[in-house]
Amino acid sequence: MSTSAADMDALHTRADAAAQSAYAPYSRLHVGAALRSASGRIYTGCNVENASFSIGGCAERAAIAAAVQAEGQAFRLDAIAVAAFRDDGLALPITPCGACRQALVEFGADAQVGFRQPDGTWLTVSADALLPYRFCFPDR
Numbered sequence: 001m002s003t004s005a006a007d008m009d010a011l012h013t014r015a016d017a018a019a020q021s022a023y024a025p026y027s028r029l030h031v032g033a034a035l036r037s038a039s040g041r042i043y044t045g046c047n048v049e050n051a052s053f054s055i056g057g058c059a060e061r062a063a064i065a066a067a068v069q070a071e072g073q074a075f076r077l078d079a080i081a082v083a084a085f086r087d088d089g090l091a092l093p094i095t096p097c098g099a100c101r102q103a104l105v106e107f108g109a110d111a112q113v114g115f116r117q118p119d120g121t122w123l124t125v126s127a128d129a130l131l132p133y134r135f136c137f138p139d140r
């Protein structure tokens with residue numbers, strides 16, 4: 001199943017909304033992610049920081065965890081949008097971090113990944129394009 005431009009627009013809106021739930025008292029970078037599974041269902045996540053920085057979690061992986069929880073081993077990623085905002089509400093251009101890129105390709109190397117560019121428009125690329133030399137087991 002491929003994701004249409006209208007479906008991506010809907011994910012942009014849901015990612016923007018998910019960012020409003022972020023717990024980001026340290027970076028003040030409120031990140032939201034909304035993904036569409038191959039089954040057509042939508043899952044969202046937000047970043048959750050911690051005073052012990054390394055145990056904080058990203059929005060993308062929170063959304064993936066929600067999808068796996070709901071769909072189990074059958075979950076496949078069709079598309080995801082990631083949005084970020086400063087404390088004052090200004091939208092910021094971000095791309096998924098390296099760990100999240102690895103998590104995205106695990107569930108869909110062909111998945112569409114949308115994020116804002118510096119001019120505020122959305123760019124969509126494949127997960128594969130974001131992490132071409134990713135780690136994978138040789139036999140998979």
Ligand SMILES: [Zn+2]
Nearest residue numbers: 058096097100
């Ligand atoms: Zn990340």
